[in-house]
Amino acid sequence: MDQKSIGNPSGFRLEKIGFEEMPGQSPLFLDFLAKESTHSRKFWPNKNKRLEEFSESVLAHYRTDRDELCEALFKLNRSYGAAEKTLRNIDVLKDQGTVAVVTGQQAGLFSGPAYTIYKALSAVRIAEELSSQGIKAVPVFWIASEDHDFEEISSATFIDADKKPFRVSVSRLDEYEGKAVDSIPLPSDVSSLINDLRSRIKPTNWTENLLAKLEDAFRPGRGIGKAFGCLLADLLRDFGIIFVNPMDLKIRKLSRPVMVEAAKRSLQIAKSIGERNKEIEAAGFHSQVLVGDGFFPMFRFSNEGKRLALKESAGMLVSKDGSFEVPKDQFVNEIEQMPEIASPNALLRPVVQDYVLPTVCYVGGAAEISYFAQNSVIYEILGRPVTPIRHRNAFTVFESRHSRTLKAYDIGFESLSNGYAALLEAVTARNIAPGMFKRFESLQESVSSGMKDLQDAFEGTDPGLAENARKRLSKMLWHVEALKRKYVRAEAVRDQDRRRRIADLCSSGYPFGSLQERTLSFVHMINIFGPAALDSVYLGIDPDGDEHKVLFL
Numbered sequence: 071m072d073q074k075s076i077g078n079p080s081g082f083r084l085e086k087i088g089f090e091e092m093p094g095q096s097p098l099f100l101d102f103l104a105k106e107s108t109h110s111r112k113f114w115p116n117k118n119k120r121l122e123e124f125s126e127s128v129l130a131h132y133r134t135d136r137d138e139l140c141e142a143l144f145k146l147n148r149s150y151g152a153a154e155k156t157l158r159n160i161d162v163l164k165d166q167g168t169v170a171v172v173t174g175q176q177a178g179l180f181s182g183p184a185y186t187i188y189k190a191l192s193a194v195r196i197a198e199e200l201s202s203q204g205i206k207a208v209p210v211f212w213i214a215s216e217d218h219d220f221e222e223i224s225s226a227t228f229i230d231a232d233k234k235p236f237r238v239s240v241s242r243l244d245e246y247e248g249k250a251v252d253s254i255p256l257p258s259d260v261s262s263l264i265n266d267l268r269s270r271i272k273p274t275n276w277t278e279n280l281l282a283k284l285e286d287a288f289r290p291g292r293g294i295g296k297a298f299g300c301l302l303a304d305l306l307r308d309f310g311i312i313f314v315n316p317m318d319l320k321i322r323k324l325s326r327p328v329m330v331e332a333a334k335r336s337l338q339i340a341k342s343i344g345e346r347n348k349e350i351e352a353a354g355f356h357s358q359v360l361v362g363d364g365f366f367p368m369f370r371f372s373n374e375g376k377r378l379a380l381k382e383s384a385g386m387l388v389s390k391d392g393s394f395e396v397p398k399d400q401f402v403n404e405i406e407q408m409p410e411i412a413s414p415n416a417l418l419r420p421v422v423q424d425y426v427l428p429t430v431c432y433v434g435g436a437a438e439i440s441y442f443a444q445n446s447v448i449y450e451i452l453g454r455p456v457t458p459i460r461h462r463n464a465f466t467v468f469e470s471r472h473s474r475t476l477k478a479y480d481i482g483f484e485s486l487s488n489g490y491a492a493l494l495e496a497v498t499a500r501n502i503a504p505g506m507f508k509r510f511e512s513l514q515e516s517v518s519s520g521m522k523d524l525q526d527a528f529e530g531t532d533p534g535l536a537e538n539a540r541k542r543l544s545k546m547l548w549h550v551e552a553l554k555r556k557y558v559r560a561e562a563v564r565d566q567d568r569r570r571r572i573a574d575l576c577s578s579g580y581p582f583g584s585l586q587e588r589t590l591s592f593v594h595m596i597n598i599f600g601p602a603a604l605d606s607v608y609l610g611i612d613p614d615g616d617e618h619k620v621l622f623l
Contacts, residue, residue, distance in 0.1 A: 082606050082609065082610075082621070082622075082623060083473075083621070083622040084610050084619050084620070084621055084622075085483075085619070085620040085622075086617040086618070086619055086620075087483060087484065087617060087618045087619075087620065088617055088618075089103060089464075089616070089617065089618060090103075091484055092484055092487070092618055093484065093487045094487065094585075095436065096355075096356075096436050096437075096440060097354065097355055097356075098113075098350070098355040098356065098358075098439070098440050098443060099436035099439055099440065101355070102114060102117070102439050102443075102461070103461065103616050109353050109443075112349065113346075113349075113350070113442075113443035113446065114439075114442060114443060114446065114456075114458070114459060115446055115456045116455070116456050116457070116458040117458055117459070119458050121196075121200060121205075121430050121431055121458065122200065122203055122205050124430055124431070124455070124458060125169045125200070125205055125207075125430045127455045128169055128428050128429065128430050128455060129166070129167065129169065129428060131453075131454065131455055132428045133327075133425075134324055134425065134426055134427075134428075135324070136163065136164050136165075136166065137164065138320065138324060139163070139321075139324060139426065139427075140160050140161070140163055140164045141320070142318060142320035142321055142324070143160045143163070143312055143314065144157065144160055145320075146299075146313065146314070146315055146318055146321075147160065147303065147312060147313055149296070149299075150296070150299040150300045150302075150303040150313055151300055151303055151304060152303045152307070152312075152313065153303070153307035153308070153310075155307070155308065155309070155310035156303070156307070156310050156311060156312055156313075158310070159208040159209075159310045159311075159312055160208075160312055162206060162208050163208050163312065163428075165206055167206050168206040168207065168208060168428065169200070169205065169206065169207050169208075169428045169429070169430035170197075170207070170208055170209075170210045170312075170427045170428050170429050170430065171193045171194075171196045171197040171200070171207055171208070171209050171210065171429075171430060171431055171433065172193065172210045172211075172212060172423060172424070172427055172429045172431070172432050172433070173189040173190060173192065173193040173209075173210075173211055173212070173432065173433035173434065173462065174189070174211055174212030174213065174214055174314075174423070175189055175211075175213070175214060176213075176214045176215075176217050176219075176222065176223050176251070177213050177214065177215050177217075177223060177251050177252065177294050177295045177297075177298035177299070178223040178226070178298060179223060179224055179225060179226045179238075179239075179240055179288075179294075180226040180238075180284060180288065180301070180591050180593050181226075181298070181301055181302060181305065181591055181592055181593055182223065182226070182298070182591070183227075183587060183588050183589060183590065183591065184465070184467075184586065184587045184588075184589075184590050184591065184592040184595065185435060185462065185464065185587040185588060186302075186592070187305075187306075187592040187604070187607065188462050188463050188464065188465055188587060188607065188611075189211075189433055189434070189435070189462045190209070190211050190302070190306055190309070190311055191306075191309065191463070191604070191607055191608050191611055192433045192460070192462045192463045192611055192613075192615060193209040193210070193211070193311070193433045194209045194309045194310070194311065194608070195608070195611045195613055196209075196431065196433065196460060196613045197209040199613050200430070205430075207430060208310070208312060209309070209310065209311045209312065210311070210312045210313075210314060210427055210429075211302065211311050211312070211313050211314065212314045212316065212423050212427075213252075213295055213298060213299055213313060213314065213315050213316070214316075214419070215250060215251055215252030215293075215294075215295030215298075215315050215316060215317045216250045216252065216316055216317060216369075216377065216413045216414075216419075217250065217251055218248050218249060218250055218251065218376075218377040219251075220242050220246070220247075220251060220254065223251055223294070224239050224240050224241075224242065225237045225238065225239035225240075226238055226239075226591045226593070227581055227582065227589045227590050227591060227594075228267060228270070228271055228590070228591060228593070228594045229271070229272075229577060229578060229581070229590070229594055230270040230271060230272070231270065231271065231272045231273075233573070233574045233577055233578070234577055235577050235581035235582055235589075235590070236270060237582075238263045238266055238267065239263075240256065240257060240259065240260050240263060241257050241259055242254060242257070247376075248376035248377060248378075249374075249375045249376055249377065250295075250317060250371070250375070250377055250413070251293075251294045251295060252293050252294065252295030252296070252315065252317040253293060253295075253317070253375055254293065254294050255290075255291045255292065255293055255294075256288055256289065256290050256291060256292050256293075256294060256297060257290065258290045260288050260289075260290055261285070261290060264281055264284050264285055264288070267281060267284070268281055271594070271597055272597070272598065274597055274598060274600075275600065276596060276597055276600045276601070277597055280593060280596055280597050283301065283304050283305070284301065284593070286300070286304075287300040287301035287304065288301070295315055295317060296315075299313050299315060305592075305593075305596070305604070306604070308604075309604075309608070314423070314426075314427070316422075316423070316426075319410055321426060322409045322410050323409050324426050325409065325422050325425060325426050326405065326406065326409040327425070328421060328422055328425040328452060328454075329368065329405050329409060329412055329414065329422065330402055330405050330406055331452055332367055332368065332414070332418055332421070332422075332448070332452060333368065333398065333401060333402045333405060333412070334402055335451055335452070336366050336367060336382055336398070337382070338451055339365075339367055339418075339447075339448055339451055340361060340364075340365040340366070340367075340382070342447040342448070342450075342451060343359075343361045343365065343417065343444055343445070343447060343448070344361050344365070345447075346443075346444050346446075346447050347360070347361055347444065350443060350444065355443075357440070357444060358416075358437060358440035358441050358443075358444060359415075359416055359417055359441065359444060363381075364381030364382050364383050365381075365382070366380040366381060366382040366387060367414065367415050367417060367418040367448070368380065368412050368413060368414050368415055368418060369412070369413040369414075369415065370387075370389070370394065370401070370411055370412055370413075371410070371411050371412075371413065372389075372393065372394060377413055378390070378391065378393065378394055379391075379415075380394075382398065385397060385398055385399070386398065387401050416441055417441060417444055417445040417448060418445070418448060420432060420438075420441070420442065420445060420457065421445065421448050421449055421452060421454060424449075424454065424457050425454065429457050430457075430458075431457060431458045431459065431460050432457050432458075432459045432460070433459075433460050433461075433462050433615075434459055434460075434461070434462060435461070435462055436461075438459065439459055439461065442457075442459045460613070460614075460615060461614075461615040461616060462615055463607075463610070463611045463612060463615040463619065464587060464615070464617075464618045464619065465587055465607060465610065465618070465619050465620075465621050466483065466579055466585070466586045466587065466618070466619075466620050466621065467586070467595050467599075467603070467606075467607075467621045467623060468578060468579065468620065468621070468622050468623070469578070469598065469622075469623065470622060470623070471571075471574075472574070472575050472578060472579070472622070473622045475571045475572065475574070475575050476575070478571075479497045479500070479501070479568070479571075479572070480500065481493065481497065481572075481575070483579070483620050486575065486576055486579045486580045487580060487585075489576070489580075489583060490572065490573055490576040493572055493575075493576065494568070494569060494572050494573075495555070495558050495559060497568065497572060498558050498559075498561050498565070498568065499558050501565075501568070502558065502561055506557070510550065510553075510554045510557075513550055514547060514550050514551075517543070517546050517547065517550065518543065518547065521539055521540075521542065521543040521546065522543070524539050525539040525540055525543070578590075599623050602623075603623065606621060606623055607621065
């Protein structure tokens with residue numbers, strides 16, 4: 071594939087933080103990143119496989135008709151308005167020696183959280199690295215449009231002109247509850263959301279052009295899956311990414327053989343995943359997906375289009391809501407005749423996408439890495455090579471003023487997770503005149519010393535009174551400490567500049583108390599920095615992706 075050619079954006083600076091230093095990380099994910107993990111060989115069998123070697127196994131096992139696949143991809147990507155570079159990459163994918171670097175994400179409002187973009191650009195960089203080694207590779211983005219959790223994808227977060235985070239959310243009619251998001255049309259109020267953004271975000275040289283892109287992609291009546299695909303194809307048009315929508319009928323027909331085989335071998339799959347979960351738990355970790363009695367690895371779409379979870383019992387498949395029941399053999403025949411009625415669950419989906427595509431690796435986040443620890447047994451049961459997974463690159467993007475705040479108040483990035491109030495108090499405490507803290511320390515020492523003398527005096531004559539003195543000392547010291555905290559908070563309120571700068575830092579770095587990349591839309595970054603924000607992230611990506619990067623622009 072063609073290399074992306076860009077200049078070095080001015081002011082671009084990176085700092086790296088190990089994930090082990092960041093709060094809230096899954097122990098299973100940290101084990102995956104560890105160089106000397108004792109569990110990697112079992113949970114992620116091809117984790118350390120060199121991709122140029124694994125590509126040979128991928129191509130040897132690949133059976134999907136490339137002409138049919140690429141015909142479907144041409145039609146789909148043209149419908150998204152994909153650029154010529156993407157169409158050229160589809161031509162490259164036709165070649166029997168081409169592999170795919172795959173990533174994916176749910177179809178979210180206004181591109182979803184920022185890590186959607188980081189996934190896509192991570193796949194681009196890995197594909198380029200393979201291409202530079204003489205291996206034909208193209209980046210592919212699998213839009214998870216089958217998912218039915220509308221609430222998870224119905225909102226987007228931005229920062230307003232007053233530097234405060236806010237959310238916009240799209241409504242859904244009750245008639246679409248439980249349906250795949252691809253089939254849910256955008257309501258008329260989506261236009262008012264864009265007008266809301268226009269009135270609230272900071273106006274820049276790029277704002278109107280960016281809002282026009284949102285209006286063009288997220289049109290009332292258009293399916294959310296297509297709207298998402300159109301926006302990403304526009305924003306990422308210079309990177310040659312191929313988009314796949316698994317709800318496309320031709321794609322579903324191509325996935326039919328592996329879906330049929332998975333349905334036939336569902337009992338073996340359920341048993342093996344259950345055993346793998348026990349192994350994960352025995353190693354001291356938690357499974358991402360719990361497997362209970364009757365586990366079946368796929369959903370069925372009802373006649374009304376609802377995605378029904380299924381349970382298997384005595385050769386029968388029953389929907390968990392009780393609205394559907396059919397012999398499993400009949401369901402298998404239905405998939406063979408109408409592949410569009412079935413949809414893989416989170417553990418089977420990677421196997422399906424890696425059957426449809428010649429996947430040399432998947433680029434995912436911490437949760438997906440946990441999925442892969444569980445579902446490698448499905449690959450083995452279905453006779454598929456276990457796809458290596460690479461962690462997507464992770465970023466927090468700051469403006470230059472945030473760099474100055476971090477430096478001025480000696481704030482470590484990881485401390486932002488403590489929240490605004492705790493961070494403000496800690497910074498204020500470090501900047502208060504040392505003499506005031508010495509007064510509190512002197513008071514605490516005096517109280518402790520005086521009460522200790524009384525306690526010692528009481529010990530020989532009245533042990534009960536000595537115990538009472540000990541308890542009162544504890545309370546007195548607590549009150550002194552509480553007074554010190556109140557003093558710090560009062561000082562924090564008095565320094566308006568410090569309060570404003572730290573609030574701004576937290577709003578940007580941890581909006582609504584969550585890591586920026588999991589909350590804020592990357593559309594916000596483009597509005598502030600222009601399209602160069604994409605180039606900066608692209609340049610900052612390391613194909614290994616084993617550290618969190620703080621990017622200052």
